[in-house]
Amino acid sequence: MNVPLLDLKPQYQTFADELRPVLEKICADQTFILGPSVKSCEAALAAYCHVPHAIGVSSGSDALIVSLMAAGIGPGDEVITTPYTFFATAGAIARVGARIVFADIDPDSFNLDPALVEARITPRTRAILPVHLYGRLADMAAFEAIARKHNLVLVEDACQAIGAEDAQGRRAGSIGDYGCFSFFPSKNLGCFGDGGLVTATDPARAHRVEIMRNHGMEPQYYHHCIGGNFRLDALQAAVIECKLKYLDGWSAARQTNAKRYVKLFAEAGLSQVVLPTPGPGRHVYNQFICRVPRRDDLVAYLRAHGVGCAIYYPVPLHVQECFADLGYKAGDFPEAERAARETIALPIYPELSDDMAAYVVQTIADFYAAP
């Protein structure tokens, strides 16, 4: 049997007929940049994320960059974040000229550990940038308290977590000053290329992001500040709005798949595999990340037996070559380094069948049973 890590083709068939005429209309109208399709998508996303303002942008990476720019963060400022995330989180801080300050993760959630953040605050600290990694919310109540106490901007990297909630039912992107989302195709809500979103509750912050995504321009050819071309295009907006209706169903299927893995692993007696915990709120499982012994051998074995899997992220950011000048070294963040060494992502996409999940677990059982 072949079980891919992710297969978007069955999902496409569920909405293809509905989407085609919408795309056709945009092509017929030739309205590709911003315009009504983007406005309507933004309104739907704002409602979904429980925020008053949502601004479509060109990618999750640009959502992070324009949020930091809009907050006025730049050279001389420090931003605290996690070393165990996709590169774009920290890359955005460097791109605006600020200094990246890392703190280690909590080993259970894989998210930035608030208990370790306060010690990293200096007079130059301007923001905290937690990531809701793999679809589970970071401890936002703790980060809110720290941000309030030290008067810091709170930016949520919610790129992997659209629809995730904390224990109080607060949605990803609705808690911090800015929420940053990605619609990269492999995300739970993916478009047909690159796309992103910034959410905000404060109207002035939202307005600044809105004009900065279009070169700080308002009205046309009058520039208040220096932004960039961070615009979401109309075709991507139409795809996102069409797919949004299905998102809760897909997230529920991911949760069902996670529960099925828990049962299958228990039945197989595979106690050496540490499964992800859902946490206190609504985990949307963009990835299903397990800690496993002999990780690299298991990856090779699974691939040889037709099971798609991946390693997120093999090299923590504090030891990436491009950040060498920050002065970090191996050993500085033991939990991030352990997660990078021990974890594997297994297929969790909504259309994964019972048979496929059983095959994944059986193949892992075979690997550990071999002498």
Ligand SMILES: Cc1ncc(COP(=O)(O)O)c(C=O)c1O
């Ligand atoms: C945690 C995180 N932050 C930022 C990004 C960047 O998003 P994009 O690929 O849309 O630029 C991603 C996506 O890969 C991500 O997973």
